[in-house]
Amino acid sequence: MTLTMFTLNAFYGLALAMNMFIIASGLNLIFGVLRVINFAHGMFYMFGAYITFTVTKSWGAPFFVGVIAAAASLAVISLVIERLLLKHLYDKEHLMQLLFTFAIVLLMSDAAKMIWGTDQYSVGYPAGLGGAINLGFVVLPQYQLFLCAVGPSIAVAMWLLVDRTRWGRVVRAATQDREMLAALGVNVPMVYAAVFTIGSALAGVGGALAAPRIALVPGMDATIINECFIIVIIGGLGNLWGSFLGALAFGLVVQFGTVLAPNWQDVLPYLLMLVVLLIRPWGLLGRPETGH
Amino acid sequence: MPERRHLIASAIVVLLLALLPLAGSRYAVDLATEVLIYALFALSLNVVIGFTGNISFGHAAYFAIGGYACAILLTTHNWPLIFALPAAVVLAGLVAAVVGYFCVRLTQIYFAMLTLAFAMLVWGVAFKWKAVTGGDDGFTGIKLPAMLAHHVGFFYFTLAVVAVGVAALWVICHSAFGLTLVAVRENAVRAGFIGVDTRRMRWAAFTVAGTFGGLAGALFGMYHRGMYIENAYWTESANVLIMVLLGGIYSFVGPIFGAAALHLLQVFTNQYTPYWPTVLGLILLVIVLVLPNGLIGLAARFKARQGKT
Numbered sequence: 001m002t003l004t005m006f007t008l009n010a011f012y013g014l015a016l017a018m019n020m021f022i023i024a025s026g027l028n029l030i031f032g033v034l035r036v037i038n039f040a041h042g043m044f045y046m047f048g049a050y051i052t053f054t055v056t057k058s059w060g061a062p063f064f065v066g067v068i069a070a071a072a073s074l075a076v077i078s079l080v081i082e083r084l085l086l087k088h089l090y091d092k093e094h095l096m097q098l099l100f101t102f103a104i105v106l107l108m109s110d111a112a113k114m115i116w117g118t119d120q121y122s123v124g125y126p127a128g129l130g131g132a133i134n135l136g137f138v139v140l141p142q143y144q145l146f147l148c149a150v151g152p153s154i155a156v157a158m159w160l161l162v163d164r165t166r167w168g169r170v171v172r173a174a175t176q177d178r179e180m181l182a183a184l185g186v187n188v189p190m191v192y193a194a195v196f197t198i199g200s201a202l203a204g205v206g207g208a209l210a211a212p213r214i215a216l217v218p219g220m221d222a223t224i225i226n227e228c229f230i231i232v233i234i235g236g237l238g239n240l241w242g243s244f245l246g247a248l249a250f251g252l253v254v255q256f257g258t259v260l261a262p263n264w265q266d267v268l269p270y271l272l273m274l275v276v277l278l279i280r281p282w283g284l285l286g287r288p289e290t291g292h
Numbered sequence: 293m294p295e296r297r298h299l300i301a302s303a304i305v306v307l308l309l310a311l312l313p314l315a316g317s318r319y320a321v322d323l324a325t326e327v328l329i330y331a332l333f334a335l336s337l338n339v340v341i342g343f344t345g346n347i348s349f350g351h352a353a354y355f356a357i358g359g360y361a362c363a364i365l366l367t368t369h370n371w372p373l374i375f376a377l378p379a380a381v382v383l384a385g386l387v388a389a390v391v392g393y394f395c396v397r398l399t400q401i402y403f404a405m406l407t408l409a410f411a412m413l414v415w416g417v418a419f420k421w422k423a424v425t426g427g428d429d430g431f432t433g434i435k436l437p438a439m440l441a442h443h444v445g446f447f448y449f450t451l452a453v454v455a456v457g458v459a460a461l462w463v464i465c466h467s468a469f470g471l472t473l474v475a476v477r478e479n480a481v482r483a484g485f486i487g488v489d490t491r492r493m494r495w496a497a498f499t500v501a502g503t504f505g506g507l508a509g510a511l512f513g514m515y516h517r518g519m520y521i522e523n524a525y526w527t528e529s530a531n532v533l534i535m536v537l538l539g540g541i542y543s544f545v546g547p548i549f550g551a552a553a554l555h556l557l558q559v560f561t562n563q564y565t566p567y568w569p570t571v572l573g574l575i576l577l578v579i580v581l582v583l584p585n586g587l588i589g590l591a592a593r594f595k596a597r598q599g600k601t
Contacts, residue, residue, distance in 0.1 A: 037401060088581065094400070095347060099537055100580045102530070106573030226408075226526065233405050267416030270409040277406050281398050 001259075007138045009255050015144035017251025018151025019210050023224065024231040024243050025158060026202030032238030033175050033195045036086070037094065039101040042225025043108045044074050044200045048207025049216050050112060053121045063126030067208040074204030075197045082196045087189060105225075109218070118218050123211035143212060150209065154202070155244050162240065171195060175238070230273045236286020245284050249276075306455050313444045321447045323559065327552045328454040329511045334535040334547035335461055336504030341533075342541035343465060344497045345477035346396075347404045349529050350411025351505055353391070356418060356524035358384040358506025359513035360425055363434045366514075368424070373437050380510045381503055387414075388502020389495070396494040399480075408526060415524040430520035434513060450511055457507055458548075464500060465544055473497050534572075538579060540586025549587045 001009075027041045051073050052066035061069075081104060089097050124130070129143045162168040173181045174191050182188045214220070231250050235242025250269055257268040282288050309328075313321050337351045362380035365371040371379070391410045395403055418425045425431055440446045464470055475483045476490045484490050513519040522528065531554075539550020557575070561568045583590050 085577070085581070092580075095537065095541075096580050098347075099534070099576050102534075103573040103576035103580065106569040106576070110567050110570040110573070222527075229405060230409075233402065237401065263420065264416070266419075267412060270412040270416075273405065274409040274413070277398065277402060277409070278394060281402060 004138045005259075008140070009259055010252065011138075011140055011148075012144060013252040013255030014248070015147040015213075015251070016255055017247045017249075018147045019206060019213065020227060020231055020250055021151045021244055021247035022154055022209065023203050023206030024228040024247055025154065025240065026199035026206070027228045028199075028232045028235070028238060028240065028243040029158070029162075029202070030196055030199035031232065032240075033171055034090065034192055035094075035175075036090075036097045036196075037101065038199075039098060039225060040081075040104040040108065041101075041200070041203050041228060042221035042223075043105050043112075044078065044203035045207035045210070045224050046112065046216075046221040047077070047108065048074055048204030049123070049211040049214075049220070050116050050121070050207075051204070052208040052211045053123050053216055054116075056123055057121070063123070063212070066123075066211075067205060070204040070208035071201045075201040078200030079193060079197045082193050086196065087192070090192070105221070109221070113218060121216040123216070125212045147209060151244075151247075154205075155240065158240055227269055230269045234273055234276045234283055236283030239283070239285045242283055242285035249284075302459075306451065309451055310448070313447060318443060321443055323556070325443070325447050325450050325515055327555050328450050329508050329515060330532070330535060330551040330555050331548040332454045332457050332511070333505060333508035333532050334539065334551040335458060335544075336501045336508060337532050338536050338541060338544075338547045339461065339465065339473075339497050339501040339504070341536055342543075342546075343470060343473040343477060344494045346399065346494065347533070348395075348407040348498075348501070349404045349526065349533070350391075350407035350409075350414075351501065351532055352524050352526065352528035353407075353411035353414040354384045354388050354502035354505035355509035355512065355528065355532075356414060356519065356521075357387050358509030359519040359523060360418060360431060360509075361506075362510035363431050363513045363519050364424060367431075367433065367435045370435070373440070377507075377510055381507045384506020384509065385499055385503030388505070389499040392495045392498030392502070396491050396498060408529070411524065411526060411529060415521060415526075418519075418521045418524045425519075425521075428521055430518050431513075432518040434517045434519075436514055436517070440514070446515060450515065453507065453511060457504055461500075461504060462544060469493075469496070534576070538575070538586055540588035542585065543588040546586055546588040553587060 023041070023045050026044075027038060030036055030038050030041070048070035051070045052063070055061045055066040055069045056063055086097075086100065089100055125143050129146050132139045132141045133145065160168075162171055170181070170186055170191055173186075174188060174195075178188055181191075227250065231246035232243050233246070234249060235244070235246030249272060253268050253272050254265050258265045261268070276284065280286075309324060312324055333351075333355055336354075337348060340346055340348045340351075358380045361383045362376050365376035365379055366373065369376075391407070395406045395410070398406055419427060421427070422429075436446075440449050465473075472483070472488055472493055476488060476493050480490045483493075509519075509523070512523070532551075535550040535554045536547045537550065538554055539548065540546030554572075557571070558568055561571045565571070579586065585592070
């Protein structure tokens with residue numbers, strides 16, 4: 001592999017990693033605070049991509065309007081799901097929550113078929129980001145560079161929000177002791193609703209940003225949700241920087257795997273997770289569960 | 293030992309099923325064969341879920357290994373069924389033992405994800421090892437003994453195998469071993485204190501589940517005359533998981549009802565509407581919000597209400 005090829009693949013791997021991180025960080029936030037394993041997260045991602053398609057192609061709006069529309073729509077959808085249904089399940093077993101989110105997946109997948117049909121769609125690169133930058137030995141596409149900038153920005157923003165604000169302290173307290181927090185006068189259900197909404201909106205943003213890179217087809221949610229779980233598990237459940245690390249490992253393994261071992265890329269992420277879990281059972285930055 | 297009324301009830305069920313082909317409907321016989329196979333599959337998974345309290349996301353792996361192994365031995369290697377079937381079941385059990393050895397070190401979601409990872413590896417092998425498994429074309433044209441080539445013959449064979457399988461699982465789950473598993477599920481720490489090697493118990497349960505899952509898979513492959521990589525995919529694992537949860541995990545027979553209900557409902561729904569996912573989604577919502585103990589829980593509640601009046 002020449003230096004050019006290596007750089008190009010590493011770069012594409014990073015761009016993929018950052019796109020995946022945006023999605024996975026939402027899943028991770030929801031798990032970290034609500035302890036809910038949200039299978040519908042992949043479906044939120046798919047809706048994000050499809051909404052971006054409708055807004056940009058059918059309505060002719062600029063790409064970034066599509067991204068905002070995706071985030072806003074997913075925030076509304078997830079808020080409705082949380083307030084109407086999910087809030088009744090926080091005290092039930094994990095299994096019930098998992099089944100619930102799976103039911104949402106099924107209902108939303110049929111809804112997507114009714115709204116958008118089963119055709120394949122594509123979304124163009126946003127204006128100004130469709131070109132490439134020539135570094136002499138390698139030519140890097142602008143859109144992927146843009147993703148490489150957005151991913152870390154979101155990571156830092158989330159870190160600031162959760163680790164450096166009063167609201168973030170409340171959120172972290174909610175992961176520790178929900179009852180005590182409520183006793184101190186914090187409206188815990190509103191914290192939960194906010195976290196679920198933010199996490200789901202991130203899936204929408206991730207889907208919107210993925211739209212120019214990929215083909216939009218029914219079923220695109222299924223692989224993504226497994227891959228997000230892999231990333232979150234590799235990094236350590238509930239750990240923001242763990243997810244960032246997990247996404248990097250995932251992106252690079254998939255990108256180089258596709259080149260070096262064609263057709264094995266579907267299995268490689270699972271192999272990666274297997275190796276990580278066998279060596280570090282609680283993920284790279286995770287800590288052992290202490291009886292939640 | 294089973295109570296007498298349970299034995300009688302089981303005998304009646306088997307007898308009624310045995311009479312089914314007399315009705316003369318090929319459709320009914322085929323449907324019953326499928327339900328029997330799924331019932332065994334779901335029941336095998338519940339050894340892990342209901343009896344040890346761990347969720348396996350990768351149970352399709354053992355189903356697929358049993359199915360592929362039996363198909364390949366029968367067809368490629370011309371083994372007689374009497375050797376091919378046990379060999380396939382043993383192979384599924386062995387793989388489950390190896391995978392389980394690693395998985396039972398973990399619990400909760402980590403356990404589930406590790407079982408999923410191993411299952412996807414099995415899927416990858418079935419997909420890539422084209423020379424042996426047929427890859428994404430599937431393994432088709434399975435050779436069956438003449439006796440089983442007819443659908444009624446195969447139905448009786450399935451009924452016999454499933455009946456034996458269910459009886460074996462019943463004995464295992466109600467033995468001292470099964471009760472120890474329940475103790476581990478209810479409180480692993482306390483079970484450890486009284487000297488139970490909890491990890492080893494969960495390992496054994498995982499192996500048992502894989503073995504019987506392999507048996508169900510072998511039947512499935514023979515019934516469909518083919519195995520396909522979709523049978524190893526995580527969607528198949530999710531499907532059987534839903535069967536178990538729909539039936540109810542805290543009862544031995546629950547998964548049987550869950551398998552029958554889900555499969556029949558799917559078949560009938562598909563005749564009327566392409567929106568099976570919506571129907572299933574609504575069913576799941578009902579289970580989660582209204583019937584957390586599955587169909588068996590519903591039956592128990594109904595019984596309790598009748599007892600009161």
